[in-house]
Amino acid sequence: MSEVENTVRDVLRDVLGLSEDRVATFDAETPLFGALPELDSLAVAGVLTEMEDRLGILIEDDEVDGEMLESFGALTRFATQKALG
Amino acid sequence: MIEPYDWAGGREAMLRFGPGSGPVVVAALPLFEEANRTRAFVVSILRALAEQGIAGVLPELPGTGDSLVPTDRIAISDLRAAFAAAARTAGKRAYSLALRSGALLDGTVVIRRRWHFAPQTGAELFRALQRLHRADDMPGYGGHRLPDAFLEELPECHIEAARTVRLDTDLRPCDHAVPGTALWRQPEPENDLVLAALLADDIAAWVRACEA
Numbered sequence: 092m093s094e095v096e097n098t099v100r101d102v103l104r105d106v107l108g109l110s111e112d113r114v115a116t117f118d119a120e121t122p123l124f125g126a127l128p129e130l131d132s133l134a135v136a137g138v139l140t141e142m143e144d145r146l147g148i149l150i151e152d153d154e155v156d157g158e159m160l161e162s163f164g165a166l167t168r169f170a171t172q173k174a175l176g
Numbered sequence: 177m178i179e180p181y182d183w184a185g186g187r188e189a190m191l192r193f194g195p196g197s198g199p200v201v202v203a204a205l206p207l208f209e210e211a212n213r214t215r216a217f218v219v220s221i222l223r224a225l226a227e228q229g230i231a232g233v234l235p236e237l238p239g240t241g242d243s244l245v246p247t248d249r250i251a252i253s254d255l256r257a258a259f260a261a262a263a264r265t266a267g268k269r270a271y272s273l274a275l276r277s278g279a280l281l282d283g284t285v286v287i288r289r290r291w292h293f294a295p296q297t298g299a300e301l302f303r304a305l306q307r308l309h310r311a312d313d314m315p316g317y318g319g320h321r322l323p324d325a326f327l328e329e330l331p332e333c334h335i336e337a338a339r340t341v342r343l344d345t346d347l348r349p350c351d352h353a354v355p356g357t358a359l360w361r362q363p364e365p366e367n368d369l370v371l372a373a374l375l376a377d378d379i380a381a382w383v384r385a386c387e388a
Contacts (some may be wrong), residue, residue, distance in 0.1 A: 094347065101345040105358040129363070136311040140304040141361055145295065145346050149303075152310070 093169045099163070100144050106137040119164025124157060136158065148173040180237060183261035190235035190262050191219070194226030199383050200267035201225055201232040202287070204259060204278030207301065209318055210360040211240060214275055216367045217359050221273065224376030230383055232273070235262035237281070252280065252329050261282035271383055272338075276360055279300045280333045289386050290338035291379055294346065294358070298333030305330075308387055331369055332356040339382055341375065352378060 103113045107129040124130055130138070139150050150173065159169045177192045203218050205211040215234075222232035226327040236243045237258045239250030269305040272282035272290045279295035296304075304328070308318045313384065329345040343358060356371035 098345060098347065101358075102361075105361045106363070108363040132311045133308070134363070136304075136307040137361055140300075140307060141358065143303065144300060145348075147348055152307075 093167075093171065095146065095174050096167045099142065099167050099170050102138055102141045102145065103163075106141055107134055117163040119167070121163040123166060124160035129156065130160075142170055146152055146170060146174045179233075179265075181262045181265040183238070183254075183258040184187070184255045185238055185258070188236045188238060188262070189256060189372075190233045190234050190266070191222075192231070192266070193219075194231035195229060196231070197267070198229070198231060199269040199271060199387055200263075201230060201271050201273045201291075201379060201383065202259070202263045202266055202282075203232060203234045204237075204272060204274040204281045205234070205240070206278050206296065206306075206360055207240065207255075207280075208277075208320055211354070213360050213362055213365045215241075216365060217372055218275060220274070220367055220369055220372035221376050221379070224373050225340035225380060228376065228380045230380055231267065233262060233266040235259065237262075246321075248323055250322065250326055252326065252333060255281050256283060258358055260286045263287055269387070271386065273379060279335050279338065282336065282338075283336045289382075290336055291337070291382055292338040292340050293375060294342050294360070295338070295340060297335060297336055298329075299331040302327065302330045341378060354378075 100114045103109060143150055150157055178189050179192050180187050181190055203222060205214055205218060222234060237255045238245040239247050259281045270287050272287045274282050275293050276296040278371060279292045280298055282290055292337050305317045340350045341352045344353040344355050354374050356368055359366055359368055
């Protein structure tokens, strides 16, 4: 499991108030936006800001779309590309 | 114990813990809603420090918390001036303990040394506020009306050199990493007494080393 994937998992746990056990079950296919009631538009703002802080990346508004937030795998792929270039 | 302190713009209150003499740790909460999520946590750290014989104060700053100054008149220069006045009132050997964006406020010469936990830069806070502004259906920034001058100044705000502690999930460089959760991001205010004790131990050892 990559360091970036762990960071994304921790961010979702912290921002959405999910349990450690719950986020531990997340895999690439786990749906996020639309499937997690905790993930409303304000929570999305918190998730993106915390990912920026912890990974030292910048996320522009036009990069944020439904596809990127569709699943845990998609969000992790996006974060990995951003963090590792 | 609640005590008043005076700064150039008026009078505010501060919570005081521990002995009435010796070194004193002056705490700066993060700005805006992160303050609500971390207030009890910072009080826990100050109580743990008091048990180790180190005094601490938590000032309300103008435009935050219970201050009567409304957020639409908040100004970085006032926050900094009030923090400096609180530190001067608290004692002669003052050290700062700043969380997140509180690290923007402790640049005063009154402070001997600085200790920061998960510091957030002005540019990072500015981006977070902008994102909140766009995501929220309400006017303002997460329920706060903020003056333009504040928002213009924020990205350029400087953070002074400090002993920097971060959560071990944060990949950026720091002096010390600790396990725990990011309370400032929790949807509801929570406390973490284990983390508070860990940080209090680090601060106590650091203050003693600075005083030696």
